[in-house]
Amino acid sequence: MARRMDEYLKPLLEEERFDFYRAICDFGEREIAPNLLRWERGHELVPTSSISAMGELGLFGLTVEEEFGGQGGSHIDLVLMGLALGYYSQSVAITPGAATSLGTKPLQLFGTPDQKKAHLADLAAGRRMFVFGLSEPGRGSDAANPQVTASRTADGWRIKGEKCWSTNARWASHVVVHALTDPAGRPGHRSTCFIVPMDATGVHYGEMEGKQVWLQSSTGSIAFDDVLVPDTAVLGEVNEGFKVMVTTLNGGRLFIAALSMASLAFGLDKCRDYAQERIQFDEKPIGRFQRVQDVLLDMDIAVEQGLTWLMHLLRRYDAEALARESAAKVKIELSRRSSDLLTQAMEICGGVACLDEFGLIRHHRDMFVCRVGEGSNFALKSLATRPLLSRIGDLLQ
Numbered sequence: 001m002a003r004r005m006d007e008y009l010k011p012l013l014e015e016e017r018f019d020f021y022r023a024i025c026d027f028g029e030r031e032i033a034p035n036l037l038r039w040e041r042g043h044e045l046v047p048t049s050s051i052s053a054m055g056e057l058g059l060f061g062l063t064v065e066e067e068f069g070g071q072g073g074s075h076i077d078l079v080l081m082g083l084a085l086g087y088y089s090q091s092v093a094i095t096p097g098a099a100t101s102l103g104t105k106p107l108q109l110f111g112t113p114d115q116k117k118a119h120l121a122d123l124a125a126g127r128r129m130f131v132f133g134l135s136e137p138g139r140g141s142d143a144a145n146p147q148v149t150a151s152r153t154a155d156g157w158r159i160k161g162e163k164c165w166s167t168n169a170r171w172a173s174h175v176v177v178h179a180l181t182d183p184a185g186r187p188g189h190r191s192t193c194f195i196v197p198m199d200a201t202g203v204h205y206g207e208m209e210g211k212q213v214w215l216q217s218s219t220g221s222i223a224f225d226d227v228l229v230p231d232t233a234v235l236g237e238v239n240e241g242f243k244v245m246v247t248t249l250n251g252g253r254l255f256i257a258a259l260s261m262a263s264l265a266f267g268l269d270k271c272r273d274y275a276q277e278r279i280q281f282d283e284k285p286i287g288r289f290q291r292v293q294d295v296l297l298d299m300d301i302a303v304e305q306g307l308t309w310l311m312h313l314l315r316r317y318d319a320e321a322l323a324r325e326s327a328a329k330v331k332i333e334l335s336r337r338s339s340d341l342l343t344q345a346m347e348i349c350g351g352v353a354c355l356d357e358f359g360l361i362r363h364h365r366d367m368f369v370c371r372v373g374e375g376s377n378f379a380l381k382s383l384a385t386r387p388l389l390s391r392i393g394d395l396l397q
């Protein structure tokens with residue numbers, strides 16, 4: 001199937017970058033696409049053999065500096081990987097995507113030289129994986145005030161509580177835990193991040209059961225039962241853990257926006273084909289109906305606009321000049337637009353859209369994660385609206 005997305009991406013990218021993107025598309029076509037249906041019907045997570053294959057391709061080290069064995073690429077390269085693999089499956093793409101944008105990134109941004117030396121080479125090679133431990137059973141959008149606590153001991157910290165929704169938990173070597181360390185502190189300055197090995201005494205992981213989205217992605221609960229860690233486990237500054245988390249999320253939101261684009265681009269290609277092949281009334285294809293054309297055109301415009309906007313913001317992100325509000329806005333808009341349009345794409349294809357082998361239902365379903373993940377769209381709107389209401393800023397949450 002010819003990809004409309006590629007026609008829009010090509011003029012936005014340097015030739016070498018476009019070739020790199022195409023190479024990952026070829027990997028997806030060869031290694032992922034033929035297996036997806038079997039994995040889905042068998043309720044299988046991405047097999048470790050595929051994770052190793054992604055590791056060999058360098059997908060876990062795309063944004064890691066070359067001195068640590070990474071590819072030395074930028075966030076654009078990571079997002080191109082998300083577009084290339086997300087076209088097949090968001091849940092496959094999020095595996096290296098979350099490992100990099102949520103796992104490795106906070107270490108790159110806030111790690112000490114010793115912490116980087118200890119982990120980055122293994123993370124880049126896919127031998128280790130960090131997970132992002134922000135969400136908890138009782139703390140989702142209200143993430144600044146974690147219920148997981150870390151209290152001082154004679155020579156370190158004691159961590160108690162539970163994290164959930166941790167992407168990649170099954171394969172994780174470490175979790176970056178966001179824990180309350182100063183309940184009486186100023187808002188946003190009450191918590192600290194810790195790098196905790198998954199095999200530390202008192203850490204218990206369980207895969208969350210019953211999840212009906214991102215089927216091939218591991219999503220775990222991680223409990224901390226009086227887990228003792230040394231001072232060297234602190235990532236960033238003490239009581240500045242929320243800054244570590246929200247700074248990391250900026251890049252993660254751009255990745256979620258890319259997954260939204262990848263799913264929409266798949267839907268567009270699927271509908272283009274179907275509208276020209278499916279014959280109804282007078283032995284003619286359904287693409288001749290104006291309403292079907294409307295949806296196709298809306299999808300096409302959304303793919304072109306979305307990719308252009310995203311690439312523009314990515315260049316600012318890589319130049320360290322992207323405001324948090326901008327990352328929130330593009331995530332909100334591209335996820336809601338793509339999921340609305342994918343509902344209409346399902347209508348264009350009719351009954352066949354309900355079959356797993358047709359592929360569209362996978363993207364339609366997974367789009368919901370893009371709406372709630374890395375900050376639910378509703379909750380993120382208050383952040384995105386801030387610059388519009390600066391005169392009443394102290395009244396905003």
Ligand SMILES: Cc1cc2nc3c(=O)[nH]c(=O)nc-3n(C[C@H](O)[C@H](O)[C@H](O)COP(=O)(O)OP(=O)(O)OC[C@H]3O[C@@H](n4cnc5c(N)ncnc54)[C@H](O)[C@@H]3O)c2cc1C
Nearest residue numbers: 132133134135140141165166167372373374375376378379
């Ligand atoms: C598949 C999957 C993978 C995930 N991976 C990770 C991960 O790796 N690490 C991690 O830490 N978390 C992860 N998450 C968690 C995700 O970030 C949270 O689901 C998200 O932040 C929303 O939190 P919540 O689900 O607890 O919703 P809640 O905070 O309980 O909110 C419920 C709803 O209330 C409304 N709402 C809440 N607050 C506001 C507000 N201020 N203004 C307006 N409306 C509001 C919104 O409609 C919102 O959707 C994952 C989630 C999923 C589904």
